[in-house]
Amino acid sequence: MLKCTFCGRGAVYDRRYAGVLLCDRCFMKSVEKRFRKAVAKYNLISPGDKIAAALSGGKDSTVNLHLLADYRRHKDFDLVAVTIDEGIKGYRDESLKIAEENAKLLGVEHKVASFEEAFGATLDKIVKLAKKHKTGLSACTYCGVLRRSLLNKTARELGANKLATGHNLDDEVQAIMLNYIRADLARLYRLGPIYEEREGFVSRVKPLREIPEKEVAVYALLRGLKIHLAVCPHAGGIHMEIRDFINNLEANHPNSKFMILRMFESIKPKIAQSMIEFKPMKCEMCGEPTSSRICKACELLRELGL
Amino acid sequence: MIKMSNISVTVRLIGSKRREKLEISSRAKVIDLLKLLGQNPQVVVVRRNGKIVTEGERLAEGDLIEILPVVTGG
Numbered sequence: 001m002l003k004c005t006f007c008g009r010g011a012v013y014d015r016r017y018a019g020v021l022l023c024d025r026c027f028m029k030s031v032e033k034r035f036r037k038a039v040a041k042y043n044l045i046s047p048g049d050k051i052a053a054a055l056s057g058g059k060d061s062t063v064n065l066h067l068l069a070d071y072r073r074h075k076d077f078d079l080v081a082v083t084i085d086e087g088i089k090g091y092r093d094e095s096l097k098i099a100e101e102n103a104k105l106l107g108v109e110h111k112v113a114s115f116e117e118a119f120g121a122t123l124d125k126i127v128k129l130a131k132k133h134k135t136g137l138s139a140c141t142y143c144g145v146l147r148r149s150l151l152n153k154t155a156r157e158l159g160a161n162k163l164a165t166g167h168n169l170d171d172e173v174q175a176i177m178l179n180y181i182r183a184d185l186a187r188l189y190r191l192g193p194i195y196e197e198r199e200g201f202v203s204r205v206k207p208l209r210e211i212p213e214k215e216v217a218v219y220a221l222l223r224g225l226k227i228h229l230a231v232c233p234h235a236g237g238i239h240m241e242i243r244d245f246i247n248n249l250e251a252n253h254p255n256s257k258f259m260i261l262r263m264f265e266s267i268k269p270k271i272a273q274s275m276i277e278f279k280p281m282k283c284e285m286c287g288e289p290t291s292s293r294i295c296k297a298c299e300l301l302r303e304l305g306l
Numbered sequence: 307m308i309k310m311s312n313i314s315v316t317v318r319l320i321g322s323k324r325r326e327k328l329e330i331s332s333r334a335k336v337i338d339l340l341k342l343l344g345q346n347p348q349v350v351v352v353r354r355n356g357k358i359v360t361e362g363e364r365l366a367e368g369d370l371i372e373i374l375p376v377v378t379g380g
Contacts, residue, residue, distance in 0.1 A: 232378070
C-alpha cells in the first residue's frame with residue numbers, strides 16, 4: 001500500500017496538486033485546518049454571530065455544518081440550520097431526512113422552508129411551466145435564484161446575521177468560468193469568501209471555498225457522516241459542461257482549479273474600479289431586497305404567471 | 307518476450323446496478339481501471355475491499371472495487 005507522505009501510514013488520498021499522499025488522519029486534519037484557516041483569513045465568523053448554515057443534506061452542506069459545529073469550540077457563536085425544500089420529487093425527500101438527522105445529531109435548531117409555501121409552486125412545477133412558456137431558462141437558473149432569495153429571507157427571519165453555504169473550490173471555480181462565459185462582470189465581482197451584509201441581505205460566507213469537491217466527499221466518508229449523494233434529476237446544461245471541462249483540466253493539469261481561483265483573486269481588486277455599488281431597494285412585489293425595482297425571483301415567477 | 311499475466315477484479319459502480327468482473331493486467335493500478343471504464347478520478351472515490359484507496363494503488367486478484375460518484379451537482 002502507498003504510504004502517507006507525513007506519517008507513513010497507509011495513504012487514502014493522492015493530493016496531486018500539492019504532490020503529497022495522505023492517510024485518513026492526516027487528510028482529515030488538513031481539511032479541518034483549511035476550514036479554520038479560511039474562517040480566520042477572511043474573518044468569516046466573529047464572536048456573538050448567529051450563523052444560519054444552509055443545509056441540503058448533500059456532502060458539502062453536511063460537512064460545512066459539522067465543521068461549523070466543531071468550530072464553536074474556538075469561538076462563541078450561535079448556529080442554526082436552514083433547509084430549502086425546492087419540491088423535487090424523488091430527490092429532495094430523502095435528503096431532507098438526512099439533513100434533519102444531521103441537525104439533530106449536532107443539537108442544532110433546524111428550519112425547513114419550501115418553494116411551494118414561499119412561491120406557490122414546487123421546482124418540478126416551475127420547470128414544467130418554463131417549458132410551457134418557452135422561457136429557455138434551465139431548472140438551475142430558477143432553483144438558484146429562488147433558493148438564494150428564500151435562504152436569505154429565512155436566515156433573516158431567524159435573526160441570523162450570516163448565512164454559511166457549503167460552496168467548495170469546484171463551485172467557486174465553475175461560477176468564475178460561468179460568469180466569464182456569460183460576460184457577467186457584476187456577478188463575477190460578487191464572488192468571494194464573504195459577501196458583506198447590505199440592507200435586507202444577510203452576509204454570505206463560504207468556509208469550504210478552498211477545499212476541492214472530491215476532498216469534501218472523501219472527508220464526509222472518512223468521518224462517517226450521513227450524506228445524500230444522489231444526482232439532482234434537473235441537473236444539466238452549461239453548468240455540467242463547465243464542471244466536466246474543469247475536472248478534465250484538473251485531471252490532466254493538477255492545480256488548475258486553484259490557479260483559476262488565484263487569478264480571479266488577483267484581478268478582482270481591478271474589477272472594483274469599474275463597479276458601481278448598488279443601493280439595495282425593496283422589491284415592489286415581495287418586499288425582499290433587490291438591486292432593481294423588481295427582484296429577480298419575482299421577475300422569473302411573473303413570467304411563468306405565478 | 308515475457309508474457310503479462312492478467313488478474314480478475316469485480317467492479318461495482320455505486321448508485322447503479324452495474325457490477326462486472328473484469329480481466330486486467332496484473333501490473334494495473336486503480337487509475338488504469340478508471341481509464342478503462344472512462345471514469346475521471348476527479349469525480350469518483352474508489353474503495354478497494356471496503357477501504358478508500360488512492361488512484362496509484364496496484365490491483366490484486368479477486369479485489370472488489372467500488373466506484374462511488376461523489377460530484378453530484380445541484
